[in-house]
Each structure stands twice: as structure tokens, then as C-alpha cells.
Amino acid sequence: MSIQFVLHKVSKTYSSGSKPALGPVSLRIEAGEMISILGQSGAGKSTLLRLLAGLEQLTEGTIDFEGKPLAGPQEKLIAGHEAIALVHQDFKLAHATTVELNIRQMLRGRGIPDKLIQQRTRQALQLCRLERLKERKIETLSGGEKQRLSIARAWVTKPKVLLLDEPFSNLDALHKEALSQTLRDIHQLGTTVLWVTHDAEDALSIPQKVWVMKNGKIVQKGSPQEIYTQPKDAYVAALGGYFSYWYEKIYRPEQFEVLLTPGVDTFEGRVEKSLFMGPYYLLQIKLADEQVLWVQYKNDPTSNLPQDVHLKVPNP
Numbered sequence: 001m002s003i004q005f006v007l008h009k010v011s012k013t014y015s016s017g018s019k020p021a022l023g024p025v026s027l028r029i030e031a032g033e034m035i036s037i038l039g040q041s042g043a044g045k046s047t048l049l050r051l052l053a054g055l056e057q058l059t060e061g062t063i064d065f066e067g068k069p070l071a072g073p074q075e076k077l078i079a080g081h082e083a084i085a086l087v088h089q090d091f092k093l094a095h096a097t098t099v100e101l102n103i104r105q106m107l108r109g110r111g112i113p114d115k116l117i118q119q120r121t122r123q124a125l126q127l128c129r130l131e132r133l134k135e136r137k138i139e140t141l142s143g144g145e146k147q148r149l150s151i152a153r154a155w156v157t158k159p160k161v162l163l164l165d166e167p168f169s170n171l172d173a174l175h176k177e178a179l180s181q182t183l184r185d186i187h188q189l190g191t192t193v194l195w196v197t198h199d200a201e202d203a204l205s206i207p208q209k210v211w212v213m214k215n216g217k218i219v220q221k222g223s224p225q226e227i228y229t230q231p232k233d234a235y236v237a238a239l240g241g242y243f244s245y246w247y248e249k250i251y252r253p254e255q256f257e258v259l260l261t262p263g264v265d266t267f268e269g270r271v272e273k274s275l276f277m278g279p280y281y282l283l284q285i286k287l288a289d290e291q292v293l294w295v296q297y298k299n300d301p302t303s304n305l306p307q308d309v310h311l312k313v314p315n316p
Contacts, residue, residue: 004161004192005029005052005070010061011216012047022047022216024061029194031160034187037196038203038227038239039213045196048213049163052194053086055079066160085154087164091146093138099149100125100134106153120156128152128182144175148182155186162186164195168202180206200240204228212236228252242282244293251313253282253296259310266310269293274301285311 011023022044029035037045050056051063057072064070065081073079080086094102103124107117125131128148133141141149147167154162167183168176184206187193197203203210204224212220212227212235220232229252231237237250244251259266269285272292283295295311 002031002066003028004031004033004066006062006064007051008062008064010051010063011059012044012051012056013059020059020216022051023059025216025218026061027211027218029192031192032187032190033192033194033209034183034207035194035209035211036203036207037194037211037213038198038200039196040198040239043213044216045198045213046165047216049086049165049194049196052161053084053163054081055086082157083160085157085159085162087147087150087154087162087167089165089169091150093146093149093153095138097138098134099130099136099138099141102138102149103152103156106156110157120158124152124156127155127185129178142175144171144178147171147175147179151179151182151186155191159191161192161194164193166197167195168197168199176202198239200228204240212239242294244295246291246293251293253294255313256293256295257312257314258283258295258297258305259312260304260306262310263312266312269309269311271301271305271307271309285309 005028007025007027009024009026011020011025013020025048037048039045047056051058054070054072057074062069065084070081094105100121103121104117107120125134128151130145130148130152133145138146167179171179183193204227207224210222210224210227211218214235220227220236222230227236228240231240231250234245234250237243242253267287269287271283272286273284275282281297281301283297283301285293285295287293293311297305299305
């Protein structure tokens with residue numbers, strides 16, 4: 001793959017004397033990558049996204065896109081880059097019109113023949129699973145449908161890079177799955193896809209790589225599996241869900257085994273609480289030294305599980 005973005009010691013400060021919202025950050029992004037950026041609110045995720053889109057002026061450092069400096073809003077009359085599309089949280093749709101016309105409007109005034117506009121619009125409708133909704137008015141769409149429409153509007157211009165700001169926010173499970181598949185399909189077409197989120201499920205479920213941000217800096221990079229199973233610290237671990245810090249090591253609930261009788265290398269604990277999580281239960285277990293562990297248990301703890309149990313770590 002060719003290098004698409006190169007960021008060198010990039011930082012962004014919004015007011016003189018204030019703490020940088022981002023940076024310094026140095027990184028490379030290869031063409032065709034699929035990356036999620038995970039972090040708490042205020043971590044600098046959206047600032048990084050806007051800098052990559054050329055919509056924010058950096059304070060220090062350099063950003064190159066395909067070997068050339070990426071111009072910021074102070075260097076261009078109209079901010080942004082034609083090969084980079086950013087999908088905002090608020091959708092930015094054209095109201096009082098239909099889904100199909102919303103997409104077509106993105107191609108007008110670009111010197112594109114009508115036949116090609118029709119073809120691209122049809123492709124965008126198919127890609128974003130909006131064909132049956134093409135005659136619908138914007139005000140009748142659900143949040144998930146509006147999100148896919150905003151992506152269709154961005155993709156129809158054929159950008160090389162698609163950036164998304166919290167695309168899964170406030171979506172139910174069905175619309176999240178539809179959106180996930182849309183992003184996979186866009187990526188399969190060769191588009192570089194990056195999105196920011198504060199939700200680990202949205203960050204870990206479909207990308208090739210995950211970057212974790214804290215206080216304006218990237219604190220860990222890795223595959224979704226690495227970020228979940230090998231978090232570098234408690235901050236990264238907490239973003240991925242429940243965890244236990246035991247003997248200076250981070251454990252996920254599924255790494256413990258619950259036994260009803262003692263055995264080799266087992267230790268005792270008392271069940272303090274159980275949470276129903278759907279396919280399993282999450283047990284809060286207190287050890288003799290007052291250490292609290294979160295442990296996954298597949299059976300109903302109210303049916304056959306005594307209060308005092310034995311635990312084992314199969315692969316410590």
C-alpha cells in the first residue's frame with residue numbers, strides 16, 4: 001500500500017496559553033486502511049479528524065496528503081480537499097427534498113454528464129442500502145437512515161478518504177449493523193475509512209486497526225484484538241469494558257474460570273453481585289484480601305452457584 005497521510009509533530013491549540021487539544025502527534029496512514037479512533041470525550045478525536053479533512057488549521061507541525069502539503073482553511077478559499085470527505089454528526093442533509101435528490105445534489109455543478117450522475121446516484125443508493133427509500137422525504141427518515149444517507153452523499157463524489165465523526169452515535173443494534181456493513185463495503189472498494197468513537201463496541205467490531213487517544217495524544221495502536229486483550233494501561237482497558245487489575249496485570253472477565261469445587265491453582269472468592277449481560281452473567285467477586293474481580297459466568301448464578309466459589313486463571 002502507498003502512504004496517504006503523513007503527520008509530523010502535529011498539534012492544535014484553540015487559544016493562546018491554553019492546553020493543546022491535540023498533539024504533538026506523528027503518524028502515517030496507508031491508502032485503503034480502515035481505522036477507528038477510540039477515546040473519551042475531549043480526547044482530541046474530532047480535532048484530529050478535522051485536521052485530516054483540511055477543515056482545521058494546525059498550530060504546529062505538518063500534514064502531507066499523497067506527498068503534498070495538506071492545505072488548511074487559512075490557505076484555501078474553500079476549506080477541505082476534494083479527495084477527502086468528512087461525514088458530520090449532524091448529517092448536514094438538504095431538507096424538504098427526497099433521498100435520491102439529496103444524493104444527486106452533491107454532483108451538480110461539477111461538469112458531470114447527467115447519465116453518469118444517474119449511475120453514481122444509483123450506486124450510492126445500493127451501497128448504502130437506501131434503494132427502497134429513494135422517494136422518501138428527509139423528515140420521514142430514522143436516525144440510522146439519515147446517517148447512511150449522509151454517507152451516500154459523501155461517497156457519491158468518489159473521495160479517496162472517508163472520515164466519519166461518531167457515525168454510530170444514538171443508533172439501535174439493527175441500524176448499527178446496517179451501517180457497519182456499509183462501511184465494510186465502502187472499504188472493499190478501496191476507500192480509506194476512518195471514524196472516531198467513544199464506544200468500544202463501535203471501535204473494535206469492524207476495523208483493521210484501532211488507535212486509542214487520551215489528552216490529545218495517541219496512547220496505543222493495534223488490532224482490535226490487541227487493544228482488547230493487551231491494553232497498555234487501565235485507561236485503555238476501561239474503554240474496552242469491564243476488567244480487573246490483579247497482581248499488576250489486567251484481566252478481562254472471560255479470562256477467569258468459575259469452579260464449584262477447589263482444584264489445582266484455584267483460589268476462593270465470594271459472589272457479591274451478578275449482572276445479566278444477555279449471553280452470560282457478569283459476577284462481581286470479592287477475594288479474601290478485599291480485591292474485587294469481574295468474572296464471566298455462562299449459567300444462571302441464582303440456580304446452582306453458591307456464594308463462595310473457586311476461581312482459576314487457565315492461561316495466566
